[in-house]
Amino acid sequence: xxxxxxxxxxxxxxxxxxxxxxxxxxxxxxxxxxxxxxxxxxxxxxxxxxxxxxxxxxxxxxxxxxxxxxxxxxxxxxxxxxxxxxxxxxxxxxxxxxxxxxxxxxxxxxxxxxxxxxxxxxxxxxxxxxxxxxxxxxxxxxxxxxxxxxxxxxxxxxxxxxxxxxxxxxxxxxxxxxxxxxxxxxxxxxxxxxxxxxxxxxxxxxxxxxxxxxxxxxxxxxxxxxxxxxxxxxxxxxxxxxxxxxxxxxxxxxxxxxxxxxxxxxxxxxxxxxxxxxxxxxxxxxxxxxxxxxxxxxxxxxxxxxxxxxxxxxxxxxxxxxxxxxxxxxxxxxxxxxxxxxxxxxxxxxxxxxxxxxxxxxxxxxxxxxxxxxxxxxxxxxxxxxxxxxxxxxxxxxxxxxxxxxxxxxxxxxxxxxxxxxxxxxxxxxxxxxxxxxxxxxxxxxxxxxxxxxxxxxxxxxxxxxxxxxxxxxxxxxxxxxxxxxxxxxxxxxxxxxxxxxxx
Amino acid sequence: xxxxxxxxxxxxxxxxxxxxxxxxxxxxxxxxxxxxxxxxxxxxxxxxxxxxxxxxxxxxxxxxxxxxxxxxxxxxxxxxxxxxxxxxxxxxxxxxxxxxxxxxxxxxxxxxxxxxxxxxxxxxxxxxxxxxxxxxxxxxxxxxxxxxxxxxxxxxxxxxxxxxxxxxxxxxxxxxxxxxxxxxxxxxxxxxxxxxxxxxxxxxxxxxxxxxxxxxxxxxxxxxxxxxxxxxxxxxxxxxxxxxxxxxxxxxxxxxxxxxxxxxxxxxxxxxxxxxxxxxxxxxxxxxxxxxxxxxxxxxxxxxxxxxxxxxxxxxxxxxxxxxxxxxxxxxxxxxxxxxxx
Numbered sequence: 001x002x003x004x005x006x007x008x009x010x011x012x013x014x015x016x017x018x019x020x021x022x023x024x025x026x027x028x029x030x031x032x033x034x035x036x037x038x039x040x041x042x043x044x045x046x047x048x049x050x051x052x053x054x055x056x057x058x059x060x061x062x063x064x065x066x067x068x069x070x071x072x073x074x075x076x077x078x079x080x081x082x083x084x085x086x087x088x089x090x091x092x093x094x095x096x097x098x099x100x101x102x103x104x105x106x107x108x109x110x111x112x113x114x115x116x117x118x119x120x121x122x123x124x125x126x127x128x129x130x131x132x133x134x135x136x137x138x139x140x141x142x143x144x145x146x147x148x149x150x151x152x153x154x155x156x157x158x159x160x161x162x163x164x165x166x167x168x169x170x171x172x173x174x175x176x177x178x179x180x181x182x183x184x185x186x187x188x189x190x191x192x193x194x195x196x197x198x199x200x201x202x203x204x205x206x207x208x209x210x211x212x213x214x215x216x217x218x219x220x221x222x223x224x225x226x227x228x229x230x231x232x233x234x235x236x237x238x239x240x241x242x243x244x245x246x247x248x249x250x251x252x253x254x255x256x257x258x259x260x261x262x263x264x265x266x267x268x269x270x271x272x273x274x275x276x277x278x279x280x281x282x283x284x285x286x287x288x289x290x291x292x293x294x295x296x297x298x299x300x301x302x303x304x305x306x307x308x309x310x311x312x313x314x315x316x317x318x319x320x321x322x323x324x325x326x327x328x329x330x331x332x333x334x335x336x337x338x339x340x341x342x343x344x345x346x347x348x349x350x351x352x353x354x355x356x357x358x359x360x361x362x363x364x365x366x367x368x369x370x371x372x373x374x375x376x377x378x379x380x381x382x383x384x385x386x387x388x389x390x391x392x393x394x395x396x397x398x399x400x401x402x403x404x405x406x407x408x409x410x411x412x413x414x415x416x417x418x419x420x421x422x423x424x425x426x427x428x429x430x431x432x433x434x435x436x437x438x439x440x441x442x443x444x445x446x447x448x449x450x451x452x453x454x455x456x457x458x459x460x461x462x463x464x465x466x467x468x469x470x471x472x473x474x475x476x477x478x479x480x481x482x483x484x485x486x487x488x489x490x491x492x493x494x495x496x497x498x499x500x501x502x503x504x
Numbered sequence: 505x506x507x508x509x510x511x512x513x514x515x516x517x518x519x520x521x522x523x524x525x526x527x528x529x530x531x532x533x534x535x536x537x538x539x540x541x542x543x544x545x546x547x548x549x550x551x552x553x554x555x556x557x558x559x560x561x562x563x564x565x566x567x568x569x570x571x572x573x574x575x576x577x578x579x580x581x582x583x584x585x586x587x588x589x590x591x592x593x594x595x596x597x598x599x600x601x602x603x604x605x606x607x608x609x610x611x612x613x614x615x616x617x618x619x620x621x622x623x624x625x626x627x628x629x630x631x632x633x634x635x636x637x638x639x640x641x642x643x644x645x646x647x648x649x650x651x652x653x654x655x656x657x658x659x660x661x662x663x664x665x666x667x668x669x670x671x672x673x674x675x676x677x678x679x680x681x682x683x684x685x686x687x688x689x690x691x692x693x694x695x696x697x698x699x700x701x702x703x704x705x706x707x708x709x710x711x712x713x714x715x716x717x718x719x720x721x722x723x724x725x726x727x728x729x730x731x732x733x734x735x736x737x738x739x740x741x742x743x744x745x746x747x748x749x750x751x752x753x754x755x756x757x758x759x760x761x762x763x764x765x766x767x768x769x770x771x772x773x774x775x776x777x778x779x780x781x782x783x784x785x786x787x788x789x790x791x792x793x794x795x796x797x798x799x800x801x802x803x804x805x806x807x808x809x810x811x812x813x814x815x816x817x818x819x820x821x822x823x824x825x826x827x828x829x830x831x832x833x834x835x836x837x838x839x840x841x842x843x844x845x846x
Contacts, residue, residue, distance in 0.1 A: 002539075232637065308630035310520035310637055311598060311623065358636035382830060390642060395528070400642050407827070418642045419544065424532050435682075483633045504641055504665075 004083055005235040019045070019443035021054030022156075023112055023121040027099065027139050028130035029059025029070065033162065035077040037193075041435035043078040043085040051088070054120035058111055059094045060104065071486035072095035085215040091119055091139070092501075099131065100138045100440045123155035126442050133164055135179030144182025146271060160442050163254045164245065165451070168467055169460040176453050189442045190451040194255040194362075196434030196441075197398040198423065201449070203262045203364065204271060206391065206399060213389070214267065216368065218343045225349045227259055228504050230357040232309050234482070239322025246330040248301070248463060248470075251353040257284060257459040258451065259393070260337075260351070264344060273448040277455060284458035286341040287349075295469035300478060300489045302332030304356040307482030312481045314356060328477050331355045334490035334495070337462070350494055352501065361504040362393035371455060376412055376446075377492075383415035388502075397431070398422040434450050510615055511604035518600040520634060523619065527638075530604050531617070536690050544572040544646055544826060545639045546667065547630065549579070551651025559650045560620060560732050562818045576620040579628035597624035598634075632660035639664075646826055647694075650674070659693075667695040667829040669822065673703075676736035681737065684843035691836050697825035699818065700737045707741060707768055707783035714772070715749075723775055725750040732758045732759040733768030733783075741770060743842035744834070753841075 007436050024042075026034055029278055045051050059070045074089045075081070081089075093111050098105025115121055127143060128135050140159060143149045151157035161179070166172025179188055216222070229251050235242040242250070261280035268275030290298055305316040318325050332354030339349060368387040381404070390400045399421045407413040423431060443451055469475050478487035485491075485501065494501055511530045517521070517555040526747045546563065556578040563574050599622040621634055639645060647665035649676070664666060668690055673684045690696050729745055731738040732773040735758075742756045761767045768783040 308627065308633035309636045311627045311630075312519075313626065313630075357634070360637075361641075363641075388642075392641065396641070402642055409827075420642075483636075485632070503639070 014331065015285075017440060017444060018050050019052050019055065019440055020124060021120055021122045022124040022126055022129060022407070022443050023058055023115050023119075023127045023440075024443070025055045025058045025060060025112070026128045026130055027060045027135070028132075029094065029112075030061040030063035030065060030073065031130055033130045034059070035073065037433075037435045038128065039074050039077040039438070041433055041439050042088070043081040044433060044436045045167055045440060046084040046088050047082055048436075049084070054122065055088070056119040056121050057088070057092045057448065058108065058115060058117045059092065060099075060108060060399065061094075062098060064096055064135065065094050067092065067094050071170065087168050091115075095241075100142060101140070101148070105142050105148065106477065109146060109148065116466060123152045125151070125155075125157045127157075127159040128442075129159065129161050133162075136161055137175055140179050140182045149182040149187070155326075156445060157183075158187050158189055158268060158442055158445070159183050160191055162191055164249055165190055165254070165456045166460070167249065168331045169464050170455070172456055176456070186226050186241055186447070188453075189447055190297040190453075190456065191438055191442075192254050192258050192451055193434040193438065194258055194324075194393070195449040195451075196436075196438040197393055197397075198431040199227050199393040200259060200262060202399070203259075203391055204276070206364075208267055208271070217366070218344055219347045221368050222275065222347050223367050223369045224347055224499055225263060227256055227263070227349070227351050227363075227500070228361045229256060229353040229385070230485075230504065231353075231355045232357060232360045234314060234356050235320050235323070237321060241322075242331075243323055243327060247333045247353050247355065248466060252333055252335075252351060253459050253463045254451075256351050256353060256471045259362075259364060260284070260287070260349065261455070264339060264349075266343065271448070273446065273450075276448055277452045281452070281454050281458055283339075283341075284455065284462065286339050286344070287462050288338040288340050289306075290337075290465045290474075291462060292465045292469045292474065295466050296475040298493075299333065299335040299466050299469075300487060301470060301475060301477060302334075302354065302478045302480045303327070304331050304354070305479050305483045306395075307356065307484065309356055309358065309483045316482070317355075326409070331475070332357075332480060332486045332490070334486060334493055335466070338494060339414045348497060348499075352490065352497075354484065354486050357485060359504070360482055363390055363502075363504050364393070365390045365502055365504075367499070367502075376414055380412055381414045383413075385416040390502075392485040392504075396422065397424070398426075436495060508606055509603055509764060510606045512602060514599075514601040516599045517597050520598065522599045523598075523602065523621070524637060527602055527619065530602060536766060543643065545643050545762060545827070546572060546574045546646050546648060547635055547639075547661075548574065548576045548648045548650050549661065550576055551578075556622070559648075560618060562822065563618065566665075572643060573638065574616070574618045575638050576618070577634060578622040579631060580622055580624045595840060598622070598627070602840060630660075632664055635661060635664060644829065646829065647821065648825075649690075661757050662690065662693055664819050665694055667697065667826045669697045669699065670692075671818075672698040672700040672736040672740070673734050677736075677740075684739075684839060688836075688839050688843050691831075695829060695831040696835070697829065697832070698740070698839075699821040699825065700734070700740055701832070701838070702821045702824050704737050704741050704744075704768065704783065706745060707770070707781055710783065711741075711745070711772070713772065714781070722748075725752065726755070726756040727751055727772050727774040728755045728757075729773075730759065730771045731769070732836055733761045735760070735785050737768050738770075740838055741768065744838040745772075746832075746835045747772075747841045766800070806808065 026038060028034060042057065065073070071092045074092055076331050078085055086309055093115060095104065095107045097107060112125070116123055125148070129139055131139065135502035149157060151364050166175050184430065207217060241309045261283050264283040266282065268279045300397050303317050305408050306319070307314060317329070318327050319329050334350070334352040337349040337351065339345070339347065367391045370386045374381050384404045385402065388402045391399065400414050402412045402418040405417045407415055438449060480487040511533060514528045515528060548559050548563065551558045556576055558810070559576055581633050601620040603618040604615055606619060619638060623631070623634065627634065644666040645664060646667055646669060647662065648669040650671065652779065669685060670686060670690065672683060675686065687696065715724060727744060729751060731742045738758050742758055745751050746756060770781045772779045
């Protein structure tokens with residue numbers, strides 16, 4: 001047996017995708033995102049044996065924690081992580097300090113050198129920015145100044161950035177400039193966890209792995225598209241943050257634009273990082289830019305009042321903790337977009353997102369044209385809706401196709417029925433959480449499900465006129481009751497085109 | 505055919521997120537043993553807890569033919585036990601029971617869900633907030649107001665339904681005088697199926713047959729009519745006769761079933777000739793009751809016409825209402841007459 005190269009005894013025993021040796025450096029390690037998402041994702045990867053034996057986590061934060069304290073944070077975040085997690089956590093390290101202070105990065109360099117020595121992480125680095133957004137460029141700049149943004153020979157160095165990528169086109173460009181001063185574009189992994197969801201990726205499988213869908217995925221057959229991202233939750237304890245974001249920045253500019261891009265894109269030659277991202281950019285570029293003076297008629301912004309959600313009486317947005325009593329922040333956005341390309345010309349795309357809606361649901365729905373002629377008595381087909389194809393992203397992940405069917409009986413009554421595919425029923429294996437997939441991809445170096453700088457630019461291009469109109473108060477802020485599907489104006493927006501919102 | 509329970513969960517102190525989580529867990533387990541079938545969301549609003557048990561019994565077997573999610577909402581009281589109206593953010597007082605039921609009626613094992621929620625306190629005025637998250641996507645929503653048309657305070661509950669089912673007879677039994685107006689208002693908002701209307705369909709058919717061929721209809725508008733039976737069913741039958749045959753309402757009399765057994769009987773006197781339609785018990789005295797065949801005796805033929813019954817027990821009527829949803833202009837016209845003339 002050779003003593004160099006891959007271990008022949010391990011053949012077939014390794015996970016299909018496994019991270020190489022690396023140190024994951026989490027900035028904002030004592031924060032909510034780390035505890036709720038990153039640590040559970042790491043524990044799941046450890047349980048699936050998709051992390052290298054030479055893997056380490058170094059937390060960085062302002063909080064005065066010791067290595068032991070940080071290990072306790074990790075253990076508490078995943079109390080039932082199993083022996084693999086316990087083993088992993090025992091090697092966690094922590095560096096306390098201000099993000100802009102050189103001492104912090106000196107200490108980090110020392111710690112990483114020790115980790116390389118102790119765990120064999122081979123100088124490979126993944127820096128994860130889980131801090132508040134205004135620290136992104138601070139941390140990136142400091143890493144650059146300390147020479148930590150460039151990989152050593154034979155190793156890699158990447159930086160993962162959480163949304164939001166700026167507050168507007170200008171700040172997005174500034175952030176991009178700051179990041180690029182320290183890192184090359186191929187080192188930057190902009191994360192939008194929606195892209196890590198199995199069902200979002202399934203849009204690609206549905207379209208490009210089946211002969212029956214792609215031929216009808218165009219203006220000849222599709223009447224309109226609806227994308228809904230509904231949340232039943234309010235702002236919880238993030239009122240202060242949400243005041244600076246709103247639904248347009250928090251959801252539309254990133255999650256919805258990504259889902260939109262995947263829905264509208266042309267078939268790529270290959271499903272890889274460049275192929276997918278090139279086509280997404282082309283699709284987003286085809287979205288017609290709304291003139292500022294048309295925003296009032298094509299976009300509805302709303303803010304929730306008090307109401308009842310999931311059986312609980314909830315306060316209005318302006319009474320939430322950390323929210324100004326005269327706030328004009330949008331908690332609901334509905335809009336109609338046009339797409340100027342050969343495939344989608346004339347097909348309106350309706351986007352709708354909001355907080356405190358009746359249920360949590362994300363879906364992409366294609367509604368097809370009605371048949372040109374119904375050869376049945378109209379009263380016998382009054383329950384017939386147009387065909388639709390719905391990709392349910394969450395919850396109850398799956399795909400539903402609805403079509404007309406004869407109702408059993410002597411009459412020729414026709415009504416809509418649905419054919420349902422459910423991930424839970426078809427695949428007994430639990431889907432990995434979005435962060436598991438994306439963390440693993442960042443370590444492996446697969447940027448397919450991360451956002452490229454030109455995608456960010458295109459997303460802001462679409463959203464910017466809306467921001468501008470709202471900043472000039474050219475469109476009213478409408479109200480809706482918590483627990484409803486949004487303001488009446490949103491219904492009017494779609495009903496003015498002869499269509500209506502789906503009930504997801 | 506076998507039917508049974510394949511999973512259940514209950515709690516006297518729950519929340520909707522917990523119910524959704526438990527439902528999801530039970531569903532995932534059930535998916536591995538049988539196929540899930542779903543064609544409808546049936547939301548039932550029952551007036552009191554005792555009625556809820558009767559309702560659950562009525563709908564339990566329905567799933568084999570109209571599978572889907574059956575959500576039974578029981579608003580027990582509009583205020584909390586201490587009379588409070590609650591505070592924003594406070595958890596509702598919610599008792600929940602989930603049952604996953606299965607059947608092999610179609611030759612393969614299917615399962616469906618029954619969710620019973622008993623709510624107390626102010627949430628009773630906002631039942632839509634409990635209903636909406638429980639609806640299965642892309643399926644029609646049938647709302648059965650088992651406690652009558654006035655059971656639901658919240659218009660949003662009705663607005664969330666594609667069609668509504670009521671039992672007009674039960675609504676009439678509450679002694680409410682405005683039943684016809686209540687139902688007419690409801691029918692104006694959503695397609696309405698009245699179980700009483702479905703129950704008298706065989707009687708209507710039998711009456712209609714009496715007046716074929718056309719020469720038998722000569723002078724029909726001057727006929728006098730006496731209908732006895734369950735209050736709402738007899739009123740509907742009389743209203744239908746008035747509306748369809750143009751009979752002068754002043755010539756119509758209504759009376760109680762002398763035996764009190766829910767027997768519907770119509771006597772039509774046309775120029776001295778009497779015809780009797782005896783439709784049997786169109787409305788069960790209790791849930792789950794069955795009716796025997798009734799008869800229509802025609803004055804121009806020697807034969808006794810047997811009224812094809814079989815639709816007078818609640819599950820069968822519900823099944824009929826679910827099979828043929830949508831507006832029934834004949835019912836709405838009869839309702840208008842019933843509201844305005846009796």
